[in-house]
Amino acid sequence: MPAELAIVILAAGKGTRMKSQRAKVLHEAGGLPLIAHSLRAVEPLAGRRGSTLRGIWVVVGHQADVVRQVVEPFGARTVLQKPQLGTGHAVAQALGALPRGVTDVLVLPGDAPLIGTDTLRALLKLHASAESAATLLTARLEQPQGYGRIVRGDSGEVEAIVEQGALSPGQAELREVNSGVYCFERARLTAVLGQLGRNNIHREYYLTDAVVLLRAAAGRISACTVEHPEEILGVNTLAELAYVDSLLRRRKVEALMGCGVTIYQPETVVVDAEVTVGSDTVIERGVELRGATRVGSRCRLGAFSLLRNARLADRVTVRPHSLVFDSRLGEGVTVGPFAHLRDGADIRRGARIGNYVEVKKSVVGEGTKAQHLTYLGDATIGRDTNIGAGTITCNYDGINKNPTTIGDHVFVGSGTELVAPVRVGRGAYVAAGSTVTENVPADALAIARSRQVNKTGWARTRRQKLAAAKARKDEPVVGVRLADGRSASKASRGPRRQPRARSKPRRRRR
Ligand code: UD1
Ligand code: CA
Numbered sequence: 001m002p003a004e005l006a007i008v009i010l011a012a013g014k015g016t017r018m019k020s021q022r023a024k025v026l027h028e029a030g031g032l033p034l035i036a037h038s039l040r041a042v043e044p045l046a047g048r049r050g051s052t053l054r055g056i057w058v059v060v061g062h063q064a065d066v067v068r069q070v071v072e073p074f075g076a077r078t079v080l081q082k083p084q085l086g087t088g089h090a091v092a093q094a095l096g097a098l099p100r101g102v103t104d105v106l107v108l109p110g111d112a113p114l115i116g117t118d119t120l121r122a123l124l125k126l127h128a129s130a131e132s133a134a135t136l137l138t139a140r141l142e143q144p145q146g147y148g149r150i151v152r153g154d155s156g157e158v159e160a161i162v163e164q165g166a167l168s169p170g171q172a173e174l175r176e177v178n179s180g181v182y183c184f185e186r187a188r189l190t191a192v193l194g195q196l197g198r199n200n201i202h203r204e205y206y207l208t209d210a211v212v213l214l215r216a217a218a219g220r221i222s223a224c225t226v227e228h229p230e231e232i233l234g235v236n237t238l239a240e241l242a243y244v245d246s247l248l249r250r251r252k253v254e255a256l257m258g259c260g261v262t263i264y265q266p267e268t269v270v271v272d273a274e275v276t277v278g279s280d281t282v283i284e285r286g287v288e289l290r291g292a293t294r295v296g297s298r299c300r301l302g303a304f305s306l307l308r309n310a311r312l313a314d315r316v317t318v319r320p321h322s323l324v325f326d327s328r329l330g331e332g333v334t335v336g337p338f339a340h341l342r343d344g345a346d347i348r349r350g351a352r353i354g355n356y357v358e359v360k361k362s363v364v365g366e367g368t369k370a371q372h373l374t375y376l377g378d379a380t381i382g383r384d385t386n387i388g389a390g391t392i393t394c395n396y397d398g399i400n401k402n403p404t405t406i407g408d409h410v411f412v413g414s415g416t417e418l419v420a421p422v423r424v425g426r427g428a429y430v431a432a433g434s435t436v437t438e439n440v441p442a443d444a445l446a447i448a449r450s451r452q453v454n455k456t457g458w459a460r461t462r463r464q465k466l467a468a469a470k471a472r473k474d475e476p477v478v479g480v481r482l483a484d485g486r487s488a489s490k491a492s493r494g495p496r497r498q499p500r501a502r503s504k505p506r507r508r509r510r
Contacts, residue, residue, distance in 0.1 A: 003052060003103040003104065004101045004103045004104065005052055005054060005102070005103075005106060005124070006056075006057060006094075006106070007042050007045070007053065007057065007106045008056075008057050008095075008098075008105055008106070008107050008108070009039070009042070009056065009057070009076070009107075009109075009110050010059050010087055010090045010091070010109050011023075011025040011035050011038075011058050011059060011060055011061075011071075012060055012061025012064075012080075012082075012090055013025075013062060013084055014084070015027075015062075015236070019238070022063070023062040023066070024062075024110075024111055024235065025110040025111060026063065026070065027238075029113050029244045030113065030245055030251075030252060030273045031271075031273050031274070031275075031291070032113075032274070033070050034110060034113050034241075035058070035067060035070055035071060035110045036071075036074075036273075037113030037114070037248075037273070038108050038109070038110050038113065038115065039074040039076060040273070041108075041115045042056060042106070042117070045120060045121070045124075054098075054099060054102050055075075055076075055077060055099075056075065056076040057077050057078070057079055057098065058076045058078050058110070059078075059079050059090045059091075060078045060079070060080060060081070061080065061081040061082055061083075061090075062084065064082075079093050079096075079097045080093070081093045085198075085204055086198070086202065086204025086205040086207070087180075087204075087205070087208070088193055088205035088206050088207040088209065089196075089204070090207075091105075091189070091193065091207050092205070095186065095189065095190050098186070102186055103185065103187075104185055105183070105186050106120065106123075106124065106181075106182075106183050107180075107181065107182045107184065108180070108181050109180035109181070109234060111236070112179065112180060112232060113235070113244060113248065114230055114231045114232070114233055114244060114248065115231050116231055119137065122224060123135055123137050123181065123183055123224055126222055126224050127222065130222045131220070132185070132220040132221060132222040133184065133185050133217075133219025133220055134182055134183070134184050134185070134188075134214050134219065135182065135184075135221075135222040135223065135224065136150070136158060136178060136179075136181075136211070136221065136222070136224075137179040137182065137224060137225075137226060137232065138150050138176050138177060138178060138179060138223050138225050138226070139176070139177055139225060139226045139231070139232040140175050140177075140225065141177050141229050142175070144177045145164065146164055146236060147164065147177035147178060148162060148163045148208050149162050149164075149171055149174040149176065150174065150176040150223065151171065151174065152176075157221065158223050159211075159215065160211055160212050160215075161178045161208035161209075161211050162208075163208060165200065176225070177232070179231075179232035181232070182207075188214060188217065188219050189210060192213035192214055192217060193205075193210065196213070230247060233247070249270055249271065250266075250267075252272075253269055254266070256271065256277050256283075259277070260280060261280075261281050261283060262280075262281070262282045262283065263282075264282075264283065264284050265285045268285050268286045269283055269285070269286070269287050269288070270287075270288040270289070270290075271288075272289065272290050272293070274292055275289045275290070275291075275292075275295070276294050276295065277289070277295040277299075278295060278299070278314065279297050280298045281296070281298060281299040281300070281301070282299075282301070284300070284301060284302050284305075285303045285304070286303050286304040287301045287302075287303065287305050287306075288305075288306045289301075290306070290307065290308040290309070291309040292309050293307045293309060293310045293311075294310075295310075295312045296312050296313045296315070296316065297314045298314055299312055299314065299316040299317065299318070300317045300318070302317075302318050302319040302320035302321070302322065303321070304321050305318050305319075305321060305322045305323070305336065306322075306323050306324070307323075307324045307325075308324070308326065310324040310325070310326070310327055310328070311327075311328045311329070312324075312329045313328075313331040314332075315331055315332045316333050316335075317335070318335050318336055318339075319334070319336030319339070319355075321336065322335050322337060322338060323339070323340045323341065324341045324342075325341065325342040325343070326342060326343055327343075327345035327346065327359075328345070328347065330347060330350070330351070331349045331350070332349055332350045333347045333348075333350065333351050333352070333353070334351075334352045335352075335353040336354075336355065337355050338355045338356050339354070339355065339356075339358075340358040340359070341358075341359045341360075342358075342359070342360050343360050343361045344361045345360060345362055345364070346362070346363045346364070347359070347364045348366040349366045350366055350367045351364045351365065351366060351367060351368045351369065352371060353371075354369075354370065354372050355372060355373070356372065357371070357375075358374070358375045358376070359376045359377075360375075360376070360377040360378070361377065361378050362376045362378060362379040362380065362381065362393075363379070363381060364381050365381050365382045365385065365408065366383040366384070367383050367384040368383060369385075369386050370387035370391070371389065372390065373389050373390045374387055374389070374390065374392065375391075375392045376393050377393050377395040377401070377404075378393065378395040378402065378403045378420065379393050379395070379403065379405070379406065379418075380404070381406045381410075382407045382408035382426065383408045383409075384408060384409050385407070385408060385410040385412070386411050386412065387406075388411075388412050388413045388414035389414040389415070390415045390416075391414070391415070391416045391417075391418070392416075393418045393420055394417055394419045395420045402420035402421040403420055403421050404420045405422075406418075407424060407425050407428065407442065409426060409427045410425075410428050411428075411429045412424070412430045413429075413431050414432045415432055416430050416432065416433070416434045417434070417435045417436065418436050419435065419436060419437045422436055422438070422439060422440075424440040424446070425439070425440055425441045425442030425443065426442045427443040428440045428442060428443060428444050428446065429444070429445045430445075430446045430448075431446065434446060434447060434448035434449055435449065436448050
């Protein structure tokens with residue numbers, strides 16, 4: 001590593017080509033904002049023993065406050081660039097903010113999320129050993145459009161970087177591109193940045209023009225070419241964002257498979273960058289693991305399930321088409337199919353949540369079962385309790401959310417409504433179909449429904465009455481003969497004749 005290194009990440013631009021109000025570096029790929037990927041790539045450079053890294057500075061401008069919120073958790077500092085007058089101008093702002101002792105600067109774009117730490121290490125190594133004024137990271141691309149091209153002299157040394165808009169007809173063939181990642185000797189870079197002009201189609205100060213100026217000042221320019229060109233891919237449009245996202249997703253599932261996770265049809269599985277999964281877990285087709293989800297070992301995640309910020313212990317089974325958001329599942333828990341757990345559902349060891357069961361902000365104790373068609377909201381349920389099919393906690397009274405507390409070893413019969421706030425004591429039994437509005441003492445039986453009455457023969461009598469009434473209705477109407485001689489039933493009788501209008505209005509009685 002060079003003597004005293006600072007890392008500068010450029011993230012002030014709006015990203016005009018994205019056609020979006022959101023700053024480009026805040027757009028997400030692989031489940032993280034683009035800028036977070038750059039930070040994750042540089043983070044390990046600080047972790048090494050004997051590291052001379054003096055810190056990370058992010059140049060912010062467009063939506064600076066939101067970008068700051070993303071980068072500060074990484075321990076990065078920010079430098080404001082306003083207005084944004086190009087990459088050269090951005091680096092100039094950062095250099096002014098760096099501590100005096102910093103001798104070298106690693107510059108990265110905030111819109112190239114695939115760059116790997118090992119590649120950065122190789123670049124720094126070359127920069128230090130060659131004692132260059134600038135060391136460039138380049139790549140050979142089949143489709144170099146949009147990137148600055150590397151122009152080399154006859155002996156192979158880098159002479160200049162030419163931006164797409166300024167390419168001469170001969171240079172359009174060049175396949176070697178500028179990654180936007182460079183290492184500079186600070187003093188020499190500072191000296192030439194003041195000489196940058198804006199004589200280009202964007203009227204901006206281009207950092208790439210520093211190469212020619214450094215050469216003119218007798219500085220050595222080195223370059224190293226990445227082994228895997230996809231590492232340098234940048235995002236300038238939403239189509240490029242989608243492509244980079246697909247590469248990050250593929251990388252992530254490959255990394256998981258490398259750690260002993262079985263994934264069926266991995267091209268259908270979406271896993272965010274920070275998700276972890278233990279070995280011998282099986283992930284079925286179409287599963288999405290988002291945010292800060294952590295999955296233990298020997299779990300099975302059923303097809304088309306979606307988990308966001310979920311914590312799963314070992315041996316958890318999520319059956320197909322289940323949703324688990326911001327919730328925890330203890331060891332050996334089974335949920336789904338078609339379960340919906342959210343807002344801090346805490347399902348303890350060995351519990352079972354079955355199909356069409358929604359659990360919101362509730363604790364379900366060890367070994368407890370809620371297997372069918374149930375809503376548990378703001379509830380605390382003890383262990384080894386049975387929640388019958390169709391049980392509903394009526395937790396909302398139109399203004400407040402109210403708690404339901406159910407003890408251990410309780411049996412809640414099917415079709416029960418628990419009108420909160422309400423408590424069901426340990427070992428109690430709630431009869432099916434009850435609407436429970438009062439607390440139930442421990443070990444009691446609660447029946448909260450009207451008593452059943454059986455009326456012997458009632459149904460048969462009713463059937464007979466109805467049949468008789470229908471038969472009367474269907475009888476032909478007697479005594480009505482039509483002009484053609486048919487006798488008419490009520491049903492076939494034509495519309496009633498309207499009474500003839502009176503020719504003269506009736507005289508009013510005096
Ligand atoms: C830049 C390079 C190009 C290289 C490509 C690699 C220049 C002039 N061109 O082009 O040679 O092939 O990256 O991806 O540098 N930014 C600021 N302040 C500004 C302008 C930009 O912070 O005033 C930031 C952007 O937010 C972005 C990064 O710098 O994260 C790169 O800017 P962008 O406009 O995308 O540069 P490219 O045209 O891609
Ligand atoms: Ca770019």
